[in-house]
Amino acid sequence: MSQQFTPNNPLPQEAKVPTQIAVFSPEVEAEIDGHLAKYPAERKRSAILPLMFIVQRERGGHLDPPGVAYLADRLGVRITDIWEVATFYSMINTEPVGKYHLQVCRTLSCKILGAAKITAQCSEKLGIKSGEMTSDGMFSLSEVECLGSCGTAPMMQIGFDYYENLTPEKIDELIERCRSEQTSNGVR
Template structure:
């Protein structure tokens, strides 16, 4: 997993500057910059927060408060695959609780944890907008719908 020092290249700086240039007030670029750092590092390390604070003329507290407010941003590595199981009413009524139990048994972890090898992190999240095809799960940025334990196993088995 790359460190922030590994990803802090001239190209990364140019990407950050291009993001900031889109906003009339620099501070408004905080979320896109947090996503930029997380996409590069798999989480947002302290030196990534310092980078954002310096770029935007903010203090570390401003960046940390924003980072910790959002459930899709992480202060520790999240693993190669982030399994986000929807837990809202449509998915729940269609079997999300059984899928969570199945994933807990298969992976040996509970929501909010990651596997010892760092490959998977399991999270329960609010609506992912797939109510008509419940139960649903997002793995990184890929959506999977109409899930059953067998479909989940097939999806996980197919991951590289």
């Protein structure tokens, strides 16, 4: 079961104090250095989100304690500062997620236009509830706050791709495409 931690659902104590620091390839270090170079040295913490995305990508799709320790070290901030940002944004995963992470928007426009039906269809089709991952690690399902596509509600995000004007039938098609394509960056 994958759980999305939020300020109302805090991280377990053991997740807050990493016992090791992540190590990355020279190519990834160069990518990180490129982002840090965009900011004055005294403002390098401004690179926190781009660096979180890189570390999340390199650590298997979620920001784990060694990745957090790495970020705190590179940015010169406290580990708590990293966790505070990580738990605020739904696009930063603090627990493992499936290869296809289905994030259904649940805020006003989507709610009015059927987000609950979309979540229910995903749950039924995948055999999991929101906050869980399939046993094969292929899919995870989350309900998230506004993704900024209110004019095309109901909608969800898989990876970095938006799927809009959803219906239960479209959900079935999307899940089947994911199962058949199994690409690493989401369904295109």
